Amino acid sequence: MKLFHLFSFFAAYLVADSSDVENSVGQFFSSGHTNNWAVLVCTSRFWFNYRHVANTLSVYRSVKRLGIPDSHIVLMLADDMACNHRNPKPATVFSHKNMELNVYGDDVEVDYRGYEVTVENFLRVLTGRLPLSTPRSKRLLSDDRSNILIYLTGHGGNGFLKFQDSEEISNVELADAFEQMWQKRRYNELLFIIDTCQGASMYERFYSPNIMALASSQVGEDSLSHQPDLAIGVHLMDRYTFYLLEFLEDIHPASKANMNDLFKVCPKSQCVSTPGHRTDLFLRDPGSVLITDFFGSVRKVEITTEAINLTDPIQQQEESSVSEDANKEMYSYVDQLPVSEIIHQKPKQKDWHPPDGFILGLWTLILLVFFKTYGIKHLKHIF
Amino acid sequence: HELWEAVLPLIVLLCGGGQLKDDFQEELVIRPLHSGDIYASFHFRTLWETDFMKGNKVSHYRLFPKSLGQVISKFSVRELHISFTQGYWRTMQWGQPYLPSPPGAELWVWFQDTVTDVDATWKELTNVLSGIFCASLNFIDSTNTVQPSASFKPLGIANVTDHRFLRYATLPREIVCTENLTPWKKLLPCGSKAGLAVLLKSEKLFHSSFHSQAVHIRPMCQDSQCKTPSWELRQTLNVVFDLHTSGQGKQEWSLFKMFSRTLTEACPLASSSKIYIDITDNPQVGEQFELIPATPLLRQAVVLGDRRTFSVYDLTQQVTFGTVRSLNLLIRWKSTEGHMLRPLLHAERYVAGYGLQTGEIHTLMYNNHPFRSFSVLLLDSVPWYLRLYIHTLTVTSKGKDNKPSYIHYQPSKDRIRPHLLEMLVQLPPHSVTEVTVQFERALLKWTEYTPDPNHGFYVGSSVISALVPSTVAMDTNNTQERTLFSSL
Numbered sequence: 001m002k003l004f005h006l007f008s009f010f011a012a013y014l015v016a017d018s019s020d021v022e023n024s025v026g027q028f029f030s031s032g033h034t035n036n037w038a039v040l041v042c043t044s045r046f047w048f049n050y051r052h053v054a055n056t057l058s059v060y061r062s063v064k065r066l067g068i069p070d071s072h073i074v075l076m077l078a079d080d081m082a083c084n085h086r087n088p089k090p091a092t093v094f095s096h097k098n099m100e101l102n103v104y105g106d107d108v109e110v111d112y113r114g115y116e117v118t119v120e121n122f123l124r125v126l127t128g129r130l131p132l133s134t135p136r137s138k139r140l141l142s143d144d145r146s147n148i149l150i151y152l153t154g155h156g157g158n159g160f161l162k163f164q165d166s167e168e169i170s171n172v173e174l175a176d177a178f179e180q181m182w183q184k185r186r187y188n189e190l191l192f193i194i195d196t197c198q199g200a201s202m203y204e205r206f207y208s209p210n211i212m213a214l215a216s217s218q219v220g221e222d223s224l225s226h227q228p229d230l231a232i233g234v235h236l237m238d239r240y241t242f243y244l245l246e247f248l249e250d251i252h253p254a255s256k257a258n259m260n261d262l263f264k265v266c267p268k269s270q271c272v273s274t275p276g277h278r279t280d281l282f283l284r285d286p287g288s289v290l291i292t293d294f295f296g297s298v299r300k301v302e303i304t305t306e307a308i309n310l311t312d313p314i315q316q317q318e319e320s321s322v323s324e325d326a327n328k329e330m331y332s333y334v335d336q337l338p339v340s341e342i343i344h345q346k347p348k349q350k351d352w353h354p355p356d357g358f359i360l361g362l363w364t365l366i367l368l369v370f371f372k373t374y375g376i377k378h379l380k381h382i383f
Numbered sequence: 384h385e386l387w388e389a390v391l392p393l394i395v396l397l398c399g400g401g402q403l404k405d406d407f408q409e410e411l412v413i414r415p416l417h418s419g420d421i422y423a424s425f426h427f428r429t430l431w432e433t434d435f436m437k438g439n440k441v442s443h444y445r446l447f448p449k450s451l452g453q454v455i456s457k458f459s460v461r462e463l464h465i466s467f468t469q470g471y472w473r474t475m476q477w478g479q480p481y482l483p484s485p486p487g488a489e490l491w492v493w494f495q496d497t498v499t500d501v502d503a504t505w506k507e508l509t510n511v512l513s514g515i516f517c518a519s520l521n522f523i524d525s526t527n528t529v530q531p532s533a534s535f536k537p538l539g540i541a542n543v544t545d546h547r548f549l550r551y552a553t554l555p556r557e558i559v560c561t562e563n564l565t566p567w568k569k570l571l572p573c574g575s576k577a578g579l580a581v582l583l584k585s586e587k588l589f590h591s592s593f594h595s596q597a598v599h600i601r602p603m604c605q606d607s608q609c610k611t612p613s614w615e616l617r618q619t620l621n622v623v624f625d626l627h628t629s630g631q632g633k634q635e636w637s638l639f640k641m642f643s644r645t646l647t648e649a650c651p652l653a654s655s656s657k658i659y660i661d662i663t664d665n666p667q668v669g670e671q672f673e674l675i676p677a678t679p680l681l682r683q684a685v686v687l688g689d690r691r692t693f694s695v696y697d698l699t700q701q702v703t704f705g706t707v708r709s710l711n712l713l714i715r716w717k718s719t720e721g722h723m724l725r726p727l728l729h730a731e732r733y734v735a736g737y738g739l740q741t742g743e744i745h746t747l748m749y750n751n752h753p754f755r756s757f758s759v760l761l762l763d764s765v766p767w768y769l770r771l772y773i774h775t776l777t778v779t780s781k782g783k784d785n786k787p788s789y790i791h792y793q794p795s796k797d798r799i800r801p802h803l804l805e806m807l808v809q810l811p812p813h814s815v816t817e818v819t820v821q822f823e824r825a826l827l828k829w830t831e832y833t834p835d836p837n838h839g840f841y842v843g844s845s846v847i848s849a850l851v852p853s854t855v856a857m858d859t860n861n862t863q864e865r866t867l868f869s870s871l
Contacts, residue, residue, distance in 0.1 A: 045834055045835055046835070080558045080560055082560050082561060082589075083469065083558055083559065083560035083561075083589055089586070089590070090586070090589040090590045091560060091561050091585040091586045091588070091589040091590070092586060104561060105561075106561065106565070106584065106585055106586075107565055108561055108562050108565060109517050109562055109565055109566065110517055110562040111514075111517065113517070113518075113519060113558075113562070114519055114558065115519065115522070115833060115834065116519050116521070116522075131510075133506065133507040133510035133511065134510060134514075135510060135511050135513065135514020135515070136514065137514045137517075138513075138514055164834040165834055165835070166834040330608070330609050330610060331540040331541075331542060331602075331604060331609045331610070331612060332540060332542065332609060333539070333540055333541075333604075334536050334537050334540075334541050334544055335536070336536050336538075336848070336850065337536075337758070337760060337848055337849065337850045338536075339758050339788075339807065342533045342760070342789050342807055343788045343789050343807065345532070345533065345789065
């Protein structure tokens with residue numbers, strides 16, 4: 001009996017151990033996404049909004065560092081701070097005073113810049129309804145297995161976000177855009193972070209599944225900036241993103257930190273405003289969602305020690321024999337300023353267009369009046 | 384391990400193919416300017432013996448970047464010239480640049496004659512280029528594109544020049560920053576990892592008086608018979624460092640001071656990698672400035688009609704780097720005498736008048752040659768919201784009326800196309816020619832203003848094309864080995 005108990009104990013322990021292995025293997029494949037995208041938007045123009053560009057660039061930097069390539073990041077900056085004439089250190093954007101960290105770096109690719117950052121372009125990027133000739137780097141080519149990180153920063157209010165001091169996007173529009181994305185299966189899970197005044201109002205209206213949202217302040221509160229730099233003359237970062245950057249600097253691609261840690265970033269004592277979050281639309285438990293599920297691009301790799309036979313190397317095709325030189329025409333360079341040719345240049349022939357409706361109508365009227373006045377018997381004289 | 388051993392022979396076989404015959408050269412020209420500033424010009428050239436025309440399918444790219452090759456074949460481009468410039472070139476203080484470019488972005492393209500709808504192809508091409516160079520080139524549309532009728536003749540080989548296939552556009556407000564430099568550097572075969580491109584650090588390059596980067600693609604003759612074309616991709620970067628902001632007021636320049644980097648090796652894929660220092664103003668060695676480390680190699684070249692002498696540093700030779708294995712050129716000035724040759728042709732343009740309703744555009748062209756006169760072709764492209772009154776157009780030289788021998792004017796259509804004015808003007812010797820035209824501003828709808836209307840509106844630069852007479856005859860023998868910067 002005792003032996004049986006011991007044996008069953010031992011067997012149970014073994015089963016538990018293997019199911020533990022299965023559990024971790026299961027967790028390895030449980031997040032369900034295969035690729036990561038990021039859409040990072042700064043919506044403010046003008047030099048005194050330097051901090052919004054610095055916010056977006058610091059998230060860009062973290063996301064790139066954790067593995068998302070430039071081809072999967074859509075970066076929208078509404079104004080150029082780095083090469084702004086007021087910047088005492090050109091080609092740099094700093095996030096810490098005393099110029100400790102240059103978040104602009106040497107390898108940045110901005111996809112939408114300046115006047116291109118509009119509400120229309122932002123919504124078109126999200127929903128994928130872009131003109132045919134839009135290049136790939138400006139498109140969000142996500143599929144139903146993509147985890148997308150969307151980060152917005154700028155000036156906002158209760159229910160809206162201001163784009164470039166000339167237009168606004170409302171929380172209803174944003175929620176509808178996400179619903180369009182869900183219906184077209186453009187995301188697996190979406191993490192929405194917003195750092196503006198009254199940011200929580202922007203995620204109030206979401207109704208699509210699998211969205212988790214974070215904001216830097218509640219409705220009725222202002223998000224505050226962190227610190228000015230006296231040499232540059234403006235505030236460098238907003239508080240929420242400053243502490244978010246500090247938190248993300250400790251994350252590395254194999255980190256196991258989860259969303260609950262992210263919710264604790266910037267408590268009221270540091271941020272002065274109360275950051276909020278919304279997880280009711282999200283199916284998984286936030287404690288099981290890794291930070292790198294959204295901020296990094298962790299690839300699932302299977303390592304095998306088997307040998308794989310490669311096929312034969314591709315044979316170089318021999319170029320078809322060149323045709324006789326004599327058949328080819330000779331090329332030549334063109335005279336750069338042929339003065340006599342230019343002076344005697346004939347005026348460009350305009351392309352002939354068929355007569356437009358007005359002319360046709362006029363002639364029809366004339367003919368009708370003629371035949372009305374003079375009768376139909378004159379027709380034979382014409383034809 | 385086994386995987387690697389299997390893959391290695393595959394790589395070796397492909398490299399040994401040798402069907403491609405492409406060649407890459409890199410050059411850096413440094414010219415000290417009389418105002419104490421220093422002008423550095425990078426030239427990177429990839430020459431590829433292939434034919435993009437006649438619908439050839441090119442699929443194997445080696446040194447020539449694939450993104451540009453695909454753009455050429457897809458849009459049937461014969462020539463493409465794009466430049467991004469920040470700053471204003473001061474001709475009176477700095478002389479003539481090797482390759483002039485207007486502030487902002489400029490794009491001009493010659494399409495092949497197989498293109499049926501040039502405007503639609505142009506629109507698609509600008510969108511694709513905006514993705515490649517991270518610039519807002521998608522704002523180029525019919526309101527800022529013109530079709531010059533006599534300027535911008537093709538720089539490469541061309542048998543027929545029907546100006547229907549030419550399009551020219553400028554975006555004077557386009558900002559140039561690191562995000563434009565990053566994809567530009569990625570087009571180079573060695574990237575920014577080896578060779579001269581390691582000097583291209585954005586923090587130093589954009590802290591300058593003038594910065595211009597350009598890409599030029601054109602077909603060239605392979606040999607003197609010129610039966611087959613080969614395609615040339617030339618990337619140039621011109622930068623002028625200011626004596627006071629970058630030089631700290633001391634007239635002593637070195638590679639480290641200019642670029643915060645030194646050179647350790649040439650690009651392994653380059654067939655030639657050289658640095659040229661212009662020492663024409665220093666005929667006796669060490670008279671005005673001295674070069675450290677000294678080099679025995681000298682080169683004479685005709686640049687912009689002027690015979691100049693250069694000291695050459697060949698980076699493909701190990702001896703250039705010396706025992707420290709790194710090259711930091713130092714140019715130290717002894718005296719600051721010397722006068723600069725006045726440039727033979729230079730121009731100014733400004734807007735006169737007051738108020739927001741009317742104004743006048745003045746273009747002044749200076750011919751400083753003592754006895755020769757020459758013709759210049761002036762191209763002006765003015766946005767539609769400045770309504771030009773062409774009946775007020777006057778061209779005067781030395782106080783007298785100077786009638787142009789050729790005028791082409793295409794009036795603007797509101798919100799559809801801009802004004803285009805092209806004139807062939809004869810500039811008398813040692814004179815100033817002034818071209819004035821009055822305009823009136825049109826009322827804009829409130830949606831047509833930019834989000835920062837307090838900034839104002841930009842009018843693109845006008846373009847002067849001229850063949851300036853020089854004392855030295857140009858050498859048109861193409862088979863001789865020539866420096867890149869003297870041969871565009």
